[in-house]
Each structure stands twice: as C-alpha cells, then as structure tokens.
Amino acid sequence: xxxxxxxxxxxxxxRRTLETVDAAAMEAAIDxxxxxxxxxxxxxxCGNGGSASDAMHITGELVGRFLKERxxxxxxxxxxxxxxxxxxxxxxxxxxxxxxxxxxxxxAGGVMLxxxxxxxxxNVVAAFEQARAMGxxxxxxxxxxxxxxxSLSDVLLAVPSRRTPLIQQAHICxxxxxxxxxxxxxxxxx
Numbered sequence: 001x002x003x004x005x006x007x008x009x010x011x012x013x014x015r016r017t018l019e020t021v022d023a024a025a026m027e028a029a030i031d032x033x034x035x036x037x038x039x040x041x042x043x044x045x046c047g048n049g050g051s052a053s054d055a056m057h058i059t060g061e062l063v064g065r066f067l068k069e070r071x072x073x074x075x076x077x078x079x080x081x082x083x084x085x086x087x088x089x090x091x092x093x094x095x096x097x098x099x100x101x102x103x104x105x106x107x108a109g110g111v112m113l114x115x116x117x118x119x120x121x122x123n124v125v126a127a128f129e130q131a132r133a134m135g136x137x138x139x140x141x142x143x144x145x146x147x148x149x150x151s152l153s154d155v156l157l158a159v160p161s162r163r164t165p166l167i168q169q170a171h172i173c174x175x176x177x178x179x180x181x182x183x184x185x186x187x188x189x190x
Contacts, residue, residue: 013159013166014173020160021174029155030178032137034185036111037062043075044106044136046098046127047115050168052079054115054141054175061179068187076105078127098127108135116140117167119147119158128152141174143167 001009037043043062045055055077062075078101079085085097092100102112112131114124119142128138128149139157140149146158159170 009163010166010169013161013163013170016160017170017173021157025155025157026174026177029139029157030181030185032139032155033111033113033178034182036109036137037073037075037182038186038189039109040074041107041110042105043073043111043113044078044102044127044131045075045113045115046078046101046124048079048121048123050164051115051117051121051171054168054171055079055113057172058113058175058179061176062182066176066179066183068183070183070187073182073186076101078102078105095122096126098123099130102127102130102134102136106131106134106136110134111137111139113139113141114149115142115171116147116149117143117164119143119145119149125149125152141171 033043045058047055059075059077062073078098088097088100112127114128116124125148131138137154138152139155140153142149142158144158144160144162146156150156157174159167161167
C-alpha cells in the first residue's frame with residue numbers, strides 16, 4: 001500500500017467516524033466524565049497494547065493539563081503499573097488485571113473508560129463488569145459494532161472500522177476532544 005493510499009484510508013475512517021459516532025453519545029461521555037472529575041470521583045482508564053498507551057495518554061492529559069492551567073484531575077491508568085499487572089496476572093489471571101484495580105480504585109459516581117479495538121478484550125470486559133457492579137459509568141472506545149463492550153457500556157463510541165491502526169487513530173481524535181471539553185467544562189466551573 002502506498003503512503004497516499006494509507007492516508008486516504010485514514011481520512012475515510014475519520015470521515016465515517018464523524019458521520020456515525022453519535023454526537024449525543026460524545027456529549028454524554030463528556031458530561032459524565034466532567035461530573036465525576038468535578039466531584040473528585042475517579043476516572044479509571046484501561047486498554048491493551050496500543051490502547052494501553054492511549055490509556056496512559058488520556059490520564060497524562062487529565063492529571064497534567066491538556067490546554068488550560070487547572071488543578072490535577074483524579075484520572076488513573078490501570079495499564080501503567082507493571083508490578084500490579086504482572087503479580088496479579090501471574091498469581092491469578094491476566095483476564096482480571098483491570099477488574100482487580102477497579103475494585104481497588106473505583107467508586108460509585110466514577111467513570112470507567114475502556115479502549116478495545118475489537119470490544120472483546122477479556123480484561124477490559126471484566127473491568128466493565130466490575131465497574132457496573134460498583135455503580136460507575138462505563139464508556140467504551142471500540143471498533144465497529146463495539147463487541148462485548150457494547151452491551152456493558154453506558155456510552156459507546158465505536159469507530160466504523162475493523163482495522164486496528166485506523167481505529168486507534170480515530171480513538172486519538174475522540175479522546176483528545178473528550179479531554180479538551182472536560183477540561184473546559186471544569187475550568188468554567190472554577
């Protein structure tokens with residue numbers, strides 16, 4: 001595939017994302033995340049592989065800053081502690097590395113944000129199940145259809161593609177927009 005063809009495919013996925021991701025769903029994700037963080041409730045974020053890197057990116061923007069000077073926000077990346085992940089995965093199950101951390105850090109009124117291009121990552125699915133049991137809002141960034149996370153999500157933001165790199169590129173646009181709007185909302189509130 002040529003560079004031009006790859007870029008055209010990327011643009012096409014972004015265009016389809018604009019056309020198919022419901023603006024009301026994005027607003028719901030922004031509202032619930034801003035409400036939780038504004039009330040000092042946790043935003044927990046997780047994913048595997050490239051989505052783990054995205055989870056770290058999101059929490060970095062919110063703990064640090066995105067565009068505005070403000071207080072640090074209670075955003076925790078569940079993919080970033082190798083001691084917890086490897087100890088729990090080795091002694092118990094890799095499928096529960098995130099749900100165990102949701103049990104430890106989650107709280108009613110908080111938000112669980114999971115990234116999975118297939119929507120079927122067992123450990124992200126388990127985290128959503130734990131989060132829902134604890135009264136947290138669940139927000140998923142997935143690929144086409146949402147997979148198993150679709151039925152476990154209060155808010156589903158599904159990119160209309162089955163190609164992992166293109167889905168992840170669109171996820172960056174979606175979560176950058178989420179971070180910008182959440183930060184602006186909280187800055188307005190003082």
